[in-house]
Amino acid sequence: MSFARIAIIGVGLIGSSIARAVGASGMNAEVRLYDASPDVRARAQTLNIGLVCATAEEAVCDADLVILATPVGAMAAATAGLVDALADGAVLTDVGSTKRAVVDALAKITPARAYFIAGHPIAGTEQSGPDAGFASLFENRWTILTPQDDARPRYQEALSRLSAFWTALGARVEIMDADRHDLVLAITSHVPHLIAFNIVATAEDLETVTESEIVKYSAGGFRDFTRLAASDPVMWRDVFLANKDAVLEILGRFTEDLAALQRAIRWGDGDALHGIFERARRVRREVIEAGQDTPAPNWGRDQGGDGKS
Template structure:
């Protein structure tokens, strides 16, 4: 839904805590769409905060308390492992009627931690915009990151009328940024994301690690012939290690459950290869192929071959 920049802002002021890829994209998108009138910034790393200010992303605050005290909504944009502590530091300085939300990739543990901060007049609404790239830092962000992507909110099930209004405002905010919003139970979010995101990332990290360890094949050869398929995995494995460590530590049960299924299925394929069971391989491959078509039809990826990326003009020796 395209919105004229002249539409009234959803929030007067927002506080964005953490100005990496997601935080800096959120600021850019909020300013470009007019979803917020003004933005206060904070980052625990002074050089990151200075860089964000240099990029003109908003008003850097002198302290975390200053960044959140006037905000109608505070967005915690940091690795999941830092959310509970930072959220607690924010809550005491936030004004009445404000929203405390986050962008973390895990929701059940976050919801549990943040809910303890809830008080009359402080609306805790965990959130997760399903958007990103493999890059990190304030320079990597861009305003269109959330456009056409889903954003999941996992609000408390028993919120009062004020809380529901706050959820509605946050929903309109993400919609203004170009996202489609889905309300979901936190545990279900974590299971769905374990299969669509967490386990795929773990596997990508793992195959890069296996490849790097191979003594029988030099790393030079792995890199040289990576375009045969391997390079696709390395893109995902280029994502921020701290963020992903925290995801796995905080979504342990769902990740181990999906990983168990993945391992069973892989063992069956491995056995089929050992015993030369071509029909089994063919059937599994054929069914897997169908998933791709569904994703393209749902508008979740490009139909262009090789994601539309160009071959480099010349390989380097």
């Protein structure tokens, strides 16, 4: 049973992409949007991707699916402001990049008449705001759902409906425990972003190399990190605060491994370096075979970058 009225709270890259994807999917559902920022609401109004409401309550009332798409740190407050308006039997979900903190905060304030199932679509770009969204963002990407341990038949039915919803947007759905999600995402997303933010800051702070030199010669590899580091700073601040334990655990491993590489460089241990470098190609191949990246050299971004002469 699909959803008839979908409320999206937070109209940034992800929220606006869901609204667009619902429209493009052909599912017969009304989309209502709310954002705490008047500027974002005004902008959303011009995009024609759903009915923009003046309050969260107005967006939520009578909705059978409510999707929280705010930064992780704002979710508890946003939810507290709308729980009273939740309809009987409503499915409440979110798209936050961390899951344990969100589950702990939201499960306890969700009323018994509604069904809370946390979620996270592993999709995005470095851009943010309502204009950055697009309908195909979730195609061939995974959405992870981290349901509660709730045996009520209607909860299980809600889980099936939410899975079907994401499938209809082109996503593949995986069920996972919230803690496991946070550990897996720490290595596949959170620490990579932290490292990208960090090297851009390191580069900016060098007294010995100018920013214009860094920009000029960034095609040597640095430019890749600037893309990840251009992601929304508020969203990412919240991610690191909410997933502290897993991020610190993975970061500890990363730093330890980097110290070993540093030592190999200092002592001229070419075999150790080569051994580590060689292992990485296989992982790249697997990423491409799993359909999670394009095989085009340089992602096809450069002229002629299709590998043809």
